[in-house]
Amino acid sequence: MSLNRQKNAYWFQLVIGALVLAVLAPISILGSQAALSTMFNAPGLWLPETLPVRAEYEEFTRRFQGQEIVMISWEDCELGSPEIPLAIAALQKYCVPSAPVPDELRYLGEEKGLPRHGDPIDESRWLAARRDAPDYLELLTSGQAIYDILNRPPASFSDQGIRARLAGALVGPDGKQTCLLATFSEAGHYLRNESLPRMAADVAKALGIEPADVRMAGPPIDGALLDHEATASIEKFTLPSCVLGAVICWLCLRSVLLTFVVLSVAMIGQGMSLAVVHLVGLEMNAILIVLPPLVFVLTASAGIHLSNYYLDVIESDPTIDPTAAARRAIQAGYVPCWLAAITTMIGLGSLGLVRLWPVSAFGVIAAGSVLGTLLMLLTMLPGAMQWHAITMQRRGLIKGRVQPRAAIDQRLRVWLDRHWQSLTGRILRYPIATVVLFTLLTVGTSTGMPLLTTSVNVPRMFPPDSLIHRDYQWFEDHLGPTINAELLVRMNRVMMPDIMEQFRLIRDLDDAIRRIEGVGGVMSARTFLPTPPATENRSVGAIVRETNIRKQIEGDDASLNRSGFFTVDEQGNPIWRVSFRFPFDNELDYRSELKRVQDIVDELIEELAPSDAVSLTYTGGIPMSTGSQDVLLDDLFRSFLAAFGVVAVVMILLLRSVIGGVLAMFPNLFPTITLFGVMGLIDMPLDIGSVMTASVALGIAVDATIHLLSRYSVEMKNGQTRHEAATEALRICGPAMWQTTAVCAISLSVYGLSPFVPTQRFALMMFGLLSAALIGDVFLMPAILASPLGKWLSRVSVE
Known part of the structure; x- marks a missing residue:
C-alpha cells in the first residue's frame, strides 16, 4: 500500500476508534455503576453445587433453616431483662407473615399498652404490623425464649441446669448475657445492606442506645461488611491508581497525544470489564473488584510497548516520513504484541478452570478485555503515531534541530542509556554463573511450594481493628x-x-x-x-x-x-x-x-x-471454609499448570525447539516459584486475593520474554555473537520492560494501601511477582541468551 493510502487509512482508523470509544464511554460508565450496585459476597456459595461440600451444606440449610442467622446483643441483654421483649417488638415487624409471633412479647408490661406477663398475646396486632414492613426475617427468637421453653413442661429444667445447657451458645460465662437470633429470609439476605442498618437502628431506638452499641455477628454481617469494604476499595483507590498510571505512562512516552490514546483505551477497557459483569448477569464481589485495575494496567502496558517501537523508529531516523514511521513501528510490534497478548490471555483464561465461580469469571472476562483493548490500540495508535510525528515536524523537533523528546528528556535518556549499558555489561559478564545462581535460588525456594496453605476465612479479610x-x-x-x-x-x-x-x-x-x-x-x-x-x-x-x-x-x-x-x-x-x-x-x-x-x-x-x-x-462454617480452601489450592496449581503448559507449547512452536521452549519458560517460572515458595516457607496462607496472581503474572511475564527473544533473534540474524546479541536485545528492550513493569506494578500497588485484605494482598502479590519477573527478564533471560544455552533460542525469528 502506498504511503498516501496508508496515511488516509491510519486517519480513518483513528476516527473510527475515537467514535467507538465515544459510544462505549457511557456504556462503560453506566455499566460500571450498575455492576457495583450488585455487590454481593457470599463465599459459601462460590463453590459449585455439584461438589459434595456444597451439596451437604445445601441439604443442611434445607433441613435446619440454614446458616443465615444473625446474633444480636448489647451490654444489658441479659436473661430476664425487660429490654429483650422491647428489642423483639422492634424487629418482629420484619418477619414474614407466616413466622410465629415471638413468645418474648408476653414480657411487655401494660405500661406499653400491651398484655401483662403471662396474658395471651393479641397476635393480630403484631401480624398487622408486618403488612407495611419488608419481609427480612424467617424467624425471630432469643436466648430468653429458649430458656423459657426449657423452664416449662415438658422439660421443666432448673434455672441452674438451663444456664449450664446454654452456656457458651446462648448464655455467656456470667450466666446472664444472652442474645437475639434472627434468621434471614432470602429477600432479607440479598437486601442485607439495607436490612441490617435498619434493624440496628430500630433496636437502638427501642432501647435508647446508639446503633453502634448494638452488636451483630453472623454470615449476613460478614457478607455486608465484605460488600462495604470491597466497594470502598474500588471507589477510594481507582482514581489514584489511574492518575499514577497516567503519570508513569506520560513519563515513559513523553507525549500527551500517545498517552491520551493509551489511557483512553485503558479507562474505557476497565469500565467495560465491569459493564460485562453486569450485562452477563453476574454479581460483583470481592474478587471481581480487582478486575478493572488489572485491565487498566495491562492495556497501558501494551500501549507502552507499541509506542516504544514507534519512538525507537523516529529516534533512529529523525527524517523519516510520519506515515512510514507509524507503519514500521506497527510492523515491528504487531506480532510480538499479539503473542504477548495471547500469552497474557492464556494466563488469565486458565483461571476459568478454577471451580470458585468468581475466580473463573475473573479470568474469562479479563482475557476478553485484554483482547478488546489490544484491538483498540492497534486501531488507534497508528493514527496517533502519525499525528505525533507530523506535530513534531511542524514544531521543528524532528528534522535536525531537536530530537523528538525535549532537550532535558534527551539528556536524561542519555544518562539512563549509559547506566543501562553499564548494568547490562555487568549482568552478561558471567552468564553461566548467573544461570546457576538463579537455578539454585529457584530450586531452594521451591521446597516451600508443598507447604502452601490457603484461607477463605472471612474475618481474616479485615484488619485487626475493623468492626467485624x-x-x-x-x-x-x-x-x-x-x-x-x-x-x-x-x-x-x-x-x-x-x-x-x-x-x-x-x-x-x-x-x-x-x-x-x-x-x-x-x-x-x-x-x-x-x-x-x-x-x-x-x-x-x-x-x-x-x-x-x-x-x-x-x-x-x-x-x-x-x-x-x-x-x-x-x-x-x-x-x-x-x-x-x-x-x-x-x-x-x-x-x-x-x-x-x-x-x-x-x-x-x-x-x-x-x-x-x-x-x-x-x-457449616468451618467445613465449608476448609472445603473451599482445598478447592482453592487444588485449582491454583491446576490453572497454573494449564497456563504454563499452553504457554510452553506456544514458545516451543515459536522456537521450533522443545529445549528452547523449556529454556524460555524458566525465567517466567522463577517469580512464581520464588514468591509462592517463600510464602510456604514462612507459613503465609494464600487468600482469595492472591490465588489468582500466579497465572496472571505468568501471562504478563512472558510478554517481556517474547519481546526480548524477538530482538535477540534479529540480532543473531545480523551476524552478532550470542553475547553481543543478548547485550543489544537487552539494551533495546530493557527500557520498555521496566517501563511496563513500573506502570503495572506501581499502579496496582496503590491498592496495597486498602484496609481490605484481599485487595491489598492482590496488589502486593502482583507487585512482588512483576518485580521478580522483571529481575528474571533483566538478569536471567539475557544470561541464558549469552550462554551456550542461547543456541536453542535463536533458531527462528519470532517477529
Missing part, C-alpha cells in the same frame, strides 16, 4: 466462641430402630465434644431433653422419664422437631444435629481443630454404634 473483629471479640468475651461447625448424625432406622438408643448416642457425642478443649457453644437434642435413664434401669421413675422423652421426640406434637436439632429424611431415617463452635483466632488452624473433633467422634461411634448404622456429615 471488634464485634466478634465482643461476642467471644460476652457469650462464647463464634466460628461454627455442624455435625449431622444420620441413623439407619432398620439397624438402630430404638429412638432412645439413638438419643443416648447423641447424648454421649454431646458430652464428648463438650469435653474437648477449645470447643464451646455445643447444642444438640441433649440441650432440650432430659438426661435419659441408664439402659439397665427399669424402675417406674426411669420408665416414666423414658416415656416422656419418647413423646418429645416421636409424639404427634413432638417438641424436639421444633428445636431445629432433629428431623427425619425421606426414607424415615432420623437425622440428629450437633452444633459446636471454635473461638475466633487468626492463628488457629481450624482444619486441625476440626480433625480433633472428628477423631473423637469416630472413636465413639465405632465403640457405641453398630457397624454401618450411622453416617456422619460435617458442614
